[in-house]
Amino acid sequence: xxxxxxxxxxxxxxxxxxxxxxxxxxxxxxxxxxxxxxxxxxxxxxxxxxxxxxxxxxxxxxxxxxxxxxxxxxxxxxxxxxxxxxxxxxxxxxxxxxxxxxxxxxxxxxxxxxxxxxxxxxxxxxxxxxxxxxxxxxxxxxxxxxxxxxxxxxxxxxxxxxxxxxxxxxxxxxxxxxxxxxxxxxxxxxxxxxxxxxxxxxxxxxxxxx
Numbered sequence: 308x309x310x311x312x313x314x315x316x317x318x319x320x321x322x323x324x325x326x327x328x329x330x331x332x333x334x335x336x337x338x339x340x341x342x343x344x345x346x347x348x349x350x351x352x353x354x355x356x357x358x359x360x361x362x363x364x365x366x367x368x369x370x371x372x373x374x375x376x377x378x379x380x381x382x383x384x385x386x387x388x389x390x391x392x393x394x395x396x397x398x399x400x401x402x403x404x405x406x407x408x409x410x411x412x413x414x415x416x417x418x419x420x421x422x423x424x425x426x427x428x429x430x431x432x433x434x435x436x437x438x439x440x441x442x443x444x445x446x447x448x449x450x451x452x453x454x455x456x457x458x459x460x461x462x463x464x465x466x467x468x469x470x471x472x473x474x475x476x477x478x479x480x481x482x483x484x485x486x487x488x489x490x491x492x493x494x495x496x497x498x499x500x501x502x503x504x505x506x507x508x509x510x511x512x513x514x515x516x517x
Contacts, residue, residue, distance in 0.1 A: 309333045310377050314364055314417055315386030317341070317348040320437075324384060329355050336377050338362035338387075364413040374420035382433035383421040385414045388457075395452045403453045410457035415464055422468075436465045 311328055315321040316337035325335045329350060338359045339345045350356045359376075363369045364387055374380065388410040391402060414436050425432035441448030441455035442462035448455025 308379070309381040310336060310379055311381055312336045312338075312374065312377060312383040312417070312421070313386065314338060314384070314413065315388065317344045317358075318386065321386045322349050324386065325350050325356065329353060333381070336373070338364065338373055364416065365408045367416060370416040370420050374417075374424045377424065379428055379430065380421065380424040380432055381430075382435070383417060383424075384435045384437075385417045386437050387413050387417075388437070390451075391454055392451045393453070394450055398453050403456065406453040406457040407460065410454070411460035411464070414461045418464060418468060434465075434468065436461050438462045438465070 309332065311333045313321055313325055313328070313335050314337075316325050316335065317339045321337070325337060326349070328335050332355075334355050334357065335350075336357045336359060337348075339348075340361065340363065342360070345351060345358060345360065348358070351358055359373060362373050364373075374383075389406070391406055393402065418434055418436070421432065421434050438461045439454070439458040441451065442458040445455065445459070
């Protein structure tokens with residue numbers, strides 16, 4: 308069985324991702340905080356979905372508990388996060404730290420837990436982080452400085468994992484989400500081990516689907 312953690316899985320992009328993974332035969336472990344969002348989650352009663360409530364992804368102990376409960380982790384996809392738009396003149400320290408917490412810290416803690424889980428089994432695995440356009444093109448971050456900073460951290464984290472790979476990970480890649488398309492969008496897309504990162508392509512030496 309291919310067990311996959313999908314953070315942010317009850318949201319629009321997350322639900323689309325979970326749906327694609329279910330179709331491929333994976334068992335999805337989906338942590339959540341918002342009960343209302345979980346109640347609306349399309350796959351909440353699906354046999355291949357494990358919904359896990361009250362998991363605060365900014366807390367080390369909670370993240371460790373989440374991954375300790377996943378047998379033979381095959382992949383971990385980190386979609387959880389949030390967006391805030393404000394000029395730098397009106398961005399407070401609290402605003403900045405909130406964006407760093409929900410976007411960067413959640414991704415970092417989940418990456419660390421994933422690496423520890425994958426190395427413990429010796430089977431390797433896959434890690435996918437979701438960044439955003441400002442992480443790739445900083446000039447597009449005008450008016451959303453705190454968000455751009457937090458997502459740039461996610462991009463740097465992902466490349467660092469790809470360059471220094473003491474674990475047997477098949478890929479540590481960026482799914483650039485300049486717009487979070489949902490199933491209702493005519494050009495709906497889900498995150499994947501994308502081929503836009505030349506570092507990841509070179510290190511993997513294989514197709515995105517492997």
